[in-house]
Amino acid sequence: MRRLSLYAGAALVGLVLLLAVVSLFWTPFDPTHVDPAARLLGPGWPHLLGTDGLGQDIFSRILVGARVCIQVGVIAVAIGCVIGVPLGMAAAASRSWPGQLIMRAADIVYAFPALLLAILLAAAKGGGSILTAMTAIGIASVPAFARIVRGSALQVLSQDYVLAARASGIGPVRIAVTHVAPNIAPVVLVQASVSFGLAILAEAALSYLGLSAPPATPTWGRMLFESQQYIFSNPSLALWPGVFIAAAVLGFNLLGDGLRDRFDPTLVEVR
Amino acid sequence: MSDFDVRGVSRVFGKGQSRVVAVDNVTLSVEPGQRVGIVGESGSGKSTLVRLMAGLLPVTAGDIEFGGRSITGGKESDLGFLRSQVAMVFQDPRSSLDPRMRVGRTITEPLRSPLLDGWDRAARVARLTEVMTKVGLDPAIADRYPHEFSGGQRQRIAIARALAPSPRVLIADEATSALDVFTRNQILNLIVDRVRDDGLTLILVSHDLAVVRHVCDSVLVMRAGRIIEAGPAEQIYDHPADPYTRQLVAAIPKLRL
Numbered sequence: 001m002r003r004l005s006l007y008a009g010a011a012l013v014g015l016v017l018l019l020a021v022v023s024l025f026w027t028p029f030d031p032t033h034v035d036p037a038a039r040l041l042g043p044g045w046p047h048l049l050g051t052d053g054l055g056q057d058i059f060s061r062i063l064v065g066a067r068v069c070i071q072v073g074v075i076a077v078a079i080g081c082v083i084g085v086p087l088g089m090a091a092a093a094s095r096s097w098p099g100q101l102i103m104r105a106a107d108i109v110y111a112f113p114a115l116l117l118a119i120l121l122a123a124a125k126g127g128g129s130i131l132t133a134m135t136a137i138g139i140a141s142v143p144a145f146a147r148i149v150r151g152s153a154l155q156v157l158s159q160d161y162v163l164a165a166r167a168s169g170i171g172p173v174r175i176a177v178t179h180v181a182p183n184i185a186p187v188v189l190v191q192a193s194v195s196f197g198l199a200i201l202a203e204a205a206l207s208y209l210g211l212s213a214p215p216a217t218p219t220w221g222r223m224l225f226e227s228q229q230y231i232f233s234n235p236s237l238a239l240w241p242g243v244f245i246a247a248a249v250l251g252f253n254l255l256g257d258g259l260r261d262r263f264d265p266t267l268v269e270v271r
Numbered sequence: 272m273s274d275f276d277v278r279g280v281s282r283v284f285g286k287g288q289s290r291v292v293a294v295d296n297v298t299l300s301v302e303p304g305q306r307v308g309i310v311g312e313s314g315s316g317k318s319t320l321v322r323l324m325a326g327l328l329p330v331t332a333g334d335i336e337f338g339g340r341s342i343t344g345g346k347e348s349d350l351g352f353l354r355s356q357v358a359m360v361f362q363d364p365r366s367s368l369d370p371r372m373r374v375g376r377t378i379t380e381p382l383r384s385p386l387l388d389g390w391d392r393a394a395r396v397a398r399l400t401e402v403m404t405k406v407g408l409d410p411a412i413a414d415r416y417p418h419e420f421s422g423g424q425r426q427r428i429a430i431a432r433a434l435a436p437s438p439r440v441l442i443a444d445e446a447t448s449a450l451d452v453f454t455r456n457q458i459l460n461l462i463v464d465r466v467r468d469d470g471l472t473l474i475l476v477s478h479d480l481a482v483v484r485h486v487c488d489s490v491l492v493m494r495a496g497r498i499i500e501a502g503p504a505e506q507i508y509d510h511p512a513d514p515y516t517r518q519l520v521a522a523i524p525k526l527r528l
Contacts, residue, residue, distance in 0.1 A: 160367035161377075164429075167325055168381035168436065169354035171347075178380075182371040 006258025009193075012251025016244075019066035029057035031064045031218050040234050049240050052223070053230055058240055061218035065241065068219045069200050069248060072134050072212075076199040077192050079138025084145025085188060089176055091146065092153035103150065106143040114140035114202045118211050128211035137202045141195045148191050152184040186263035190256050197252030204245045220245050272339050274440055274472050275301040275324055280333030281496075282319055293319040295496035296333070303439070306466065306473040308483030308504070310519065311493035317476045320493070321442050324474070325357055326350050351386045358433035360462075362445035364425030368417040374428050375399055375413030381436040402431040406461060423454035427461065434465060440472040441465075447482060459486060480523050484508055492516045 028046065035055035043050045049058040087106070091099040118136035122128035156162065156179060165175050206212040207221025215222070220241040227237035282294040293316045301307050309317045322328045324335060326342050335342050337353050358381070361367040368377055379399050382390040390398070400410040406427040417425055426446060433441060443462060447455040463486055466473045477483050483490055483504070490507040492500040492515070500513045511517045 159369075160361040160363065161369040161372075163322075163327055164359060164361065164367055164432065165380060167327060167354065167357070167359045169351060169384040169386040170380065171385065174383075178372070179369050183369070 003258070005254040006262060009251050009254030009256070009258050012247050013255050016066050016248045016251060017070060019063050020070040023063035023067045027057075027060035027063050029060045031056060031060040032216055033057070040230065040237075042236065050236065052226060052237055056218075058223075058237070061223055062220070062240060062244055064218045065220040065223065065244070066248075068130070068213060068217065069203060069245075072130065072137065072203040073196040073199045073252075075134040076137040076141060076203075077195050079135065080141035080145045080195055081188065081192060083139075084142040085149050087142070088146040088149025089153050089180060089184075091150045092157060092180075093172060093176070099150075102146065106146045109139065110143035112140065114198075115205060115209075118202075118206050122211050128206070130213040130217070133203055133206045133212035136206075137199045140202070141199065144195060145188070145191055148187055149184060152187045153180050156180045156183045186259070190260045190263065193252050193256035193259060197249045197256070200245065200248050200252065204241075272303075273300045273336075274303050274305075274338060275299070275474075276336040276339075277320075277324065278334050278336075280320075280323060280335060281331045282316075282323055282328065283331045292496050294323065297496075297498055299491060299498060299501065301440075301472060301474065303472055304470060305489060306475065306487045308487030308490045309474065309476045309493060310478065310480055310483050310490060312478055315493040316496040317493050318444055319496075321359075321444055321474060321476055325359055325442055326353050327359075354384070355386045355436060356439045358436065358438035358441055360426070360429050360433050360441070360443045360446040363449050364417070364422060364429050367429050368425055370417055373414050373416060374420070377417070378402060378413070378428060378432045378435055381432060384436070387436060398435060402435050405434065405465065406431045421454075422450050423458060426450060426454075426458050430458070430461060430465070434469070437469070438471070440474065442474045442476070444476045445478070446475075448477065448479070455482070462486070480508075480519055484523075492519065 028048065033056060035051070038047065038051050038055040040053060040055075041047050041051040047057050047059065049062065051057055052061070087102050091102040091106075093099070114137045117140050118128070118133055121132040121136050125132055159179075162175055162179055165179060170178075203212055203219070204221035204224065207219040208225045210222075210225070212221065213219050223241040224238060224245070227234070227241070230237050277297060277299045280294060280297050281292065284291045284293055295316070297316075297320060309320065311317045319328065323330055324337075330343050333343070337357070340352060342350060342353050368374070372380075379390075379395045381387070382395050382398060399413060403410045403413065408424065408427050408431060412420075417428070420428065426449075429446075441462070446462065447458050450458060459482060462473070462475075465471065473486070475483060475486055487504050489502065490500075490504050491498050492507065492513065494515055500507060500511065500516045507516060508520055511520050
């Protein structure tokens with residue numbers, strides 16, 4: 001059972017990655033080609049998942065949407081990691097006021113939902129774009145990384161092997177690199193996977209609100225928005241982007257859970 | 272000149288309600304080549320005392336000199352003379368060995384210290400083989416991880432790491448307490464042999480008076496952060512002056528064969 005979530009998560013994540021990679025080389029139709037003669041077709045051939053209200057091929061748009069969602073996830077998680085991990089380690093290393101200051105600042109950012117942050121950024125930049133969305137989601141994920149890294153790093157720093165390293169004159173930076181980083185890496189990996197899922201969901205919400213990619217770019221959130229006016233006549237239009245958003249988020253969450261079980265410190269020696 | 276001169280040292284943890292005086296106005300000196308045992312029950316401050324002496328904790332009051340130079344109040348960068356000469360072995364080898372570091376790297380870690388010069392790769396590999404042989408480990412196992420070893424072997428790895436930079440003083444903080452009786456004797460004999468052959472000063476912390484008697488030439492008895500009795504080992508064991516020491520000595524299990 002333990003392995004199931006790892007494998008199921010990996011399979012779903014693999015599927016989304018595959019769609020994204022395929023979209024780089026091939027889509028059955030031009031995802032932005034408007035064809036009034038082929039509006040609102042149901043699933044079939046040659047339009048596998050049918051067409052939307054403008055006659056655009058849904059499958060092609062799903063493929064390109066996967067690329068956008070992976071791109072947003074990667075950048076947002078990278079921002080969260082690159083800022084959050086060093087901050088968490090620094091906070092763990094200085095338990096007095098600098099560490100406290102970092103964590104209280106993290107709390108303040110934590111209080112801002114990614115959505116609000118994205119709206120603020122979009123307002124400041126005079127309009128939403130995929131860049132403001134990624135930045136906002138990335139910044140919003142920094143506190144989660146900082147907190148989890150601080151907790152794990154404190155645990156590592158309390159071990160005698162850190163004391164032994166200090167006793168032989170190894171400095172704090174070297175200890176962080178050789179002892180702390182390898183021992184907290186699994187925890188960061190798990191958090192990255194969970195944050196990736198959250199980032200996809202947040203991007204879908206921002207897209208839906210028109211605060212992410214420009215209208216010409218097909219994203220799953222925007223497709224959901226566009227299908228809204230046909231929700232009663234053609235409900236399957238909303239189904240496809242919804243299914244893929246759910247699958248991607250579920251995949252990354254399951255993967256995170258599976259990795260967490262895999263790296264559970266109480267199970268390390270049982271292997 | 273003494274190796275260690277500890278004068279009126281105290282260490283306080285916490286404040287207000289949770290204030291604990293772990294080490295209370297302790298004075299002692301350790302001569303080169305001496306084998307000092309520090310005994311006392313759990314919480315008597317013996318571990319804190321040796322951590323203060325190893326410069327791993329700042330003192331609250333008092334002064335500690337190592338080789339005639341003060342180690343208190345200075346910056347970490349001024350402690351090189353102490354760090355390169357004093358090595359420690361800890362109680363629990365599960366906690367004292369990094370689970371994600373190969374044992375060869377763990378053992379040679381002190382040689383990578385910025386305090387030491389001249390340990391290039393070849394010199395480190397040669398020294399690794401040398402210390403692993405010295406502590407009774409097969410040098411071929413250097414690329415394995417700690418979880419592949421038994422408690423006794425892990426403690427040998429920890430001792431090899433302590434000996435790698437050729438220290439002058441070895442501090443063993445309950446180094447045999449987490450081990451079973453047979454392994455304990457082996458590790459104890461290993462420590463004794465290495466201390467004798469390399470001419471080291473030994474500070475052995477233990478709650479086990481039998482262990483200390485087997486190894487040390489002088490003994491300090493600690494209780495509630497204070498040294499309540501100190502002297503040559505035979506004197507402490509045969510004619511303990513303090514009632515608490517008498518109690519401790521009487522509690523040593525005697526084996527009749």
